[in-house]
Amino acid sequence: MxxxxxxxxxxxxxxxxxxxxxxxxxxxxxxxxxxxxxxxxxxxxxxxxxxxxxxxxxxxxxxxxxxxxxxxxxxxxxxxxxxxxxxxxxxxxxxRWTIETLFQILTEIFNCEIKTLGYPKAAMFAFCVALVSYNILSVVLAALRSIHGIKKIEQEVSSYYLADEIRGTYRGMMIAIPPKEWKIFAKMNLIELTNILRDLAARVNLVVFASHPRAPKKTRRALKRTRPSRRPHVSTAKILSQK
Structure with missing residues (x-):
């Protein structure tokens, strides 16, 4: 300071x-x-x-x-x-917590720091791609919050499962839906696009993306080790050498 x-x-x-x-x-x-x-x-x-x-x-x-x-x-x-x-x-x-959450998502979900990228420009490019991906995820979450409520989405929906769903279905979706079908979204104004996103968000089954928060860690008591008095520990190597 x-x-x-x-x-x-x-x-x-x-x-x-x-x-x-x-x-x-x-x-x-x-x-x-x-x-x-x-x-x-x-x-x-x-x-x-x-x-x-x-x-x-x-x-x-x-x-x-x-x-x-x-x-x-x-x-x-x-x-x-x-x-x-x-x-x-x-x-x-x-x-500050929202910023820390952002970097946690960038690191754990979007893998923004690829260790094998030794060149600074390549590493910066990968980081920027992760930022764009986070912006897309933020739009999806905003649409879900507008329909299902802020508290429910923030506490019950996993960003990891959402990103995993997009990652898993993207290739097949791009094959099944020709590029010309996507041009309609580019022609929409902000209000039209917002209404479409809200309509799609209302159809989402949130159970599929339910988060599983980790339970609080249990404190373990340190167990005091005691040696048995009647049967003391004997080295196996020592017994074999005597035989």
């Missing part, structure tokens, strides 16, 4: 437990955003280079705990209050 400030840049970063701040002011209630209540305070940090001194510390008390069980999160920023108040900082930070 000191390096960012040294370059006259700004940051919005989640606080970790080891962050060395001191001399904090009292929390001030700022307001509420989607998902929680926002408070703010000012803290001092020890910076040997002298680029950081007082920074803003934003606390969000969440309406629902995170998947890690956190009921509140803390965000650090050096943005001036007149540029972004605590509510804006909290909203900006929430968008």
């Amino acid at each position: 000191s390096g960012i400030a040294a370059k006259k840049g700004y940051f919005i970063i989640r606080e970790h437990q080891c962050f060395p701040w001191y001399d904090a002011s009292e929390f001030r209630h700022i307001g509420s955003v989607e998902g929680g209540t926002v408070f703010e305070q000012t803290v001092k940090v020890s910076d040997d280079e002298g680029y950081l001194s007082n920074i803003r510390r934003v606390k969000i008390i969440l309406d629902e705990t995170t998947r890690d069980g956190d009921s509140e999160i803390f965000i650090l920023t050096n943005l001036p209050t007149k540029v972004a108040n605590a509510l804006v900082v909290a909203q900006i930070y929430r968008k």
